[in-house]
Amino acid sequence: MPRGQRGLSRQLLLKKKIADEILSFLESYRTVMLVNTYKLKASTVNEARRRLRGKAILKHVKTTLLQKAAERVSSKELKDFIKKYGSRGSIMLVLSNEEPYELQQELRKYSVRLPLSAGDVVDREIVVPAGNTGLPAGPVISSLNEVGLPTRIETGSIWITKDTVVARPGDVITPQLAAVLSKLNIRPVEAYVKAYAALCDGIVYTEEILSITAEDIRSNMTKSVENALKIALTTMFPTPESIDIMLREAFSKAVALGVKAEYYDENTIKIMLQMAKALADQLEKTIEKA
Numbered sequence: 001m002p003r004g005q006r007g008l009s010r011q012l013l014l015k016k017k018i019a020d021e022i023l024s025f026l027e028s029y030r031t032v033m034l035v036n037t038y039k040l041k042a043s044t045v046n047e048a049r050r051r052l053r054g055k056a057i058l059k060h061v062k063t064t065l066l067q068k069a070a071e072r073v074s075s076k077e078l079k080d081f082i083k084k085y086g087s088r089g090s091i092m093l094v095l096s097n098e099e100p101y102e103l104q105q106e107l108r109k110y111s112v113r114l115p116l117s118a119g120d121v122v123d124r125e126i127v128v129p130a131g132n133t134g135l136p137a138g139p140v141i142s143s144l145n146e147v148g149l150p151t152r153i154e155t156g157s158i159w160i161t162k163d164t165v166v167a168r169p170g171d172v173i174t175p176q177l178a179a180v181l182s183k184l185n186i187r188p189v190e191a192y193v194k195a196y197a198a199l200c201d202g203i204v205y206t207e208e209i210l211s212i213t214a215e216d217i218r219s220n221m222t223k224s225v226e227n228a229l230k231i232a233l234t235t236m237f238p239t240p241e242s243i244d245i246m247l248r249e250a251f252s253k254a255v256a257l258g259v260k261a262e263y264y265d266e267n268t269i270k271i272m273l274q275m276a277k278a279l280a281d282q283l284e285k286t287i288e289k290a
Contacts, residue, residue, distance in 0.1 A: 015065060022061055022069035025095050026078060029057075031103065033094035033195040034085050041191065045092070047110045048193045056096035056103060058193070063087050077202040085197040092193075100198035104210040111192035115182050118175040126167040126181070126188050133158045133184055140183065147177045 026032060037045075037060065049058045063086060070082035096103055116122070128149055135158045144151050150161040166177060181188070198205040225241075232242040258268040259275070 015068075018062075019065045019069045022059075022066060022093075023072055025057065025059065025093065026069060026073055026082075027075075029095040029097055031094075031096045031098060031100050031198060031200040032078065032081070033096075033100055033103065033198040035092040035094060035193055035195050036088065037090045037092045039191070040092075040193065041112070041114075044110065044112055044191055045193060048107055051110055052096075052103075052106065055098055055106075056094055059093045059095070061091055061093055063089075063091055066091060066093075075202075078199060081197070081199040081204060094193065094195060094198075100195070100200045100205045101210060101212075104195055104198070105213070107193045107195075108213075111190045113187035114189040114191045115187050116173045116178055116189060118173055118178045120173045120178075120189075122167045122171050122173065122188075123169055124188070125165050125169065126186075128160055128164050128166055128181075128184065128186065130160050130162045130164075133160060135183065143176065143180055143183070147174075147180050149180070 035058075045058060052058070066082060066086050070079050070086065073079050073082070094103065094107075098106075116126070132154075133144075137153045137156055137158055141151055141153075141158050144158065144160075147166055149164055149166070152159050152161055166181075167173065194207075195205075195210055196207040198210060229239075229241055229245075231237070232239050233245060236246065238246060255267050255271070257263075258265065259271050262272070264272070
């Protein structure tokens with residue numbers, strides 16, 4: 001066999017071996033998570049790998065080999081999942097028998113803060129807080145003003161006079177803003193091993209579900225309870241949470257109506273006597289002035 005063909009044959013065998021290994025991994029774990037490794041630093045991956053040793057395997061794969069392996073998996077759900085989600089960019093597999101949500105929250109603990117670069121699209125508000133920048137007064141102040149930061153000079157340093165939003169979700173970071181944020185040592189990017197999709201026991205978890213934090217859940221639950229209580233009060237629907245408020249409001253309205261109608265009972269008489277006394281006092285003062 002010619003040397004070129006032997007080299008090609010070795011490459012095909014190597015690719016088959018890697019695809020077989022990926023197939024083995026896919027079918028050996030109940031949770032398969034897909035991570036886009038774009039801008040993901042090796043140090044972040046290595047730290048996550050070290051911390052999760054024994055709980056999860058993190059493996060970089062080529063999308064073409066991942067797709068070839070997926071063609072041979074026995075699970076239709078897994079095959080469809082890889083076909084739909086496993087063909088974008090540079091991918092890393094996170095394989096585990098843990099629940100994907102719990103695993104993602106664990107991975108988030110090993111995040112690092114990174115600066116924004118020119119051309120990045122932000123997914124949240126970027127706020128520059130008021131206070132001393134630590135930068136000496138000089139030409140840099142014009143750079144701060146150029147991106148909309150209100151400034152003043154005090155004790156030889158540049159101060160930001162108020163909290164200022166410099167970027168909103170969907171904005172593209174300009175070179176000028178990237179340079180200013182770098183000077184101010186503002187690192188708004190939370191970088192960690194972040195899955196954009198996961199499959200566990202046949203159930204697909206999207207990035208939106210995986211990225212919800214415990215604090216988000218508590219906040220959403222609180223808002224839901226508050227909204228439900230408002231609806232119950234508006235529609236006069238009695239619940240264990242709304243009935244006390246409804247009874248207090250009904251009682252207050254009943255007392256007010258009784259006072260207006262001059263209906264005497266133990267709840268209205270005290271208020272009516274107070275009103276009568278106030279009127280008498282006012283009348284007495286008027287007579288004294290006459």
